[in-house]
Amino acid sequence: SYELTQPPSVSVSPGQTARITCSGDALPKKYAYWFQQKSGQAPVLVIYEDSKRPSGIPERFSGSSSGTMATLTISGAQVEDEADYYCFSADSSGNPVFGGGTKLTVL
Amino acid sequence: QVQLVESGGGLVKPGGSLRLSCAASGFTFSDYYMNWIRQAPGKGLEWVSYISRSSSYTNYADSVKGRFTISRDNAKNSLYLQINSLRAEDTAVYYCARGGVDTSMVLDYWGQGTQVTVSS
Numbered sequence: 001s002y003e004l005t006q007p008p009s010v011s012v013s014p015g016q017t018a019r020i021t022c023s024g025d026a027l028p029k030k031y032a033y034w035f036q037q038k039s040g041q042a043p044v045l046v047i048y049e050d051s052k053r054p055s056g057i058p059e060r061f062s063g064s065s066s067g068t069m070a071t072l073t074i075s076g077a078q079v080e081d082e083a084d085y086y087c088f089s090a091d092s093s094g095n096p097v098f099g100g101g102t103k104l105t106v107l
Numbered sequence: 108q109v110q111l112v113e114s115g116g117g118l119v120k121p122g123g124s125l126r127l128s129c130a131a132s133g134f135t136f137s138d139y140y141m142n143w144i145r146q147a148p149g150k151g152l153e154w155v156s157y158i159s160r161s162s163s164y165t166n167y168a169d170s171v172k173g174r175f176t177i178s179r180d181n182a183k184n185s186l187y188l189q190i191n192s193l194r195a196e197d198t199a200v201y202y203c204a205r206g207g208v209d210t211s212m213v214l215d216y217w218g219q220g221t222q223v224t225v226s227s
Contacts, residue, residue, distance in 0.1 A: 033213070035214070048215070088154070099151075
């Protein structure tokens, strides 16, 4: 079955740039979406269609996609950005799938 | 404001059934695809199912195909998930999430989830 691969963890100091990657064979033809989930809360959409930011999401969140890899970038990460981040996309047949998640630590 | 409220979760024995509901408000429900996503304790997100605006199209994860049925009632602004033949591995928080107008994928609004626990 199709898989989206994310690093289990990423750690940065406050103010640094955090990059979280998501790799998948169908990403050249399928959009990537990114969700932030803080402990005990429902996920929140932070990037859709590779690089678009929903209203209310800080500008420090950005997304890009090239070839088989999509990337979520948090420029100037803040302590409140500490959370689990999930990429989401579809396989070549259109079946949705989540990546395994990345725990972002900001300290 | 968009609001999604799940209900219907609980403790059920293996092999049992439950019907989850998701009440939607704050938007024109019939204009959007809808999804169910679940999260097992301490695990990541797993997409479960989606349904198109008029119920013409449905899709399921392989792990639930044949046991789960998604449906919607646009007149009642409600989404449902009938879950049968429950297994221990179905234990999770189940979220409903709004898709897009032309795609299931956007997931721009989520409910707070309902807990399903499968145990004897």
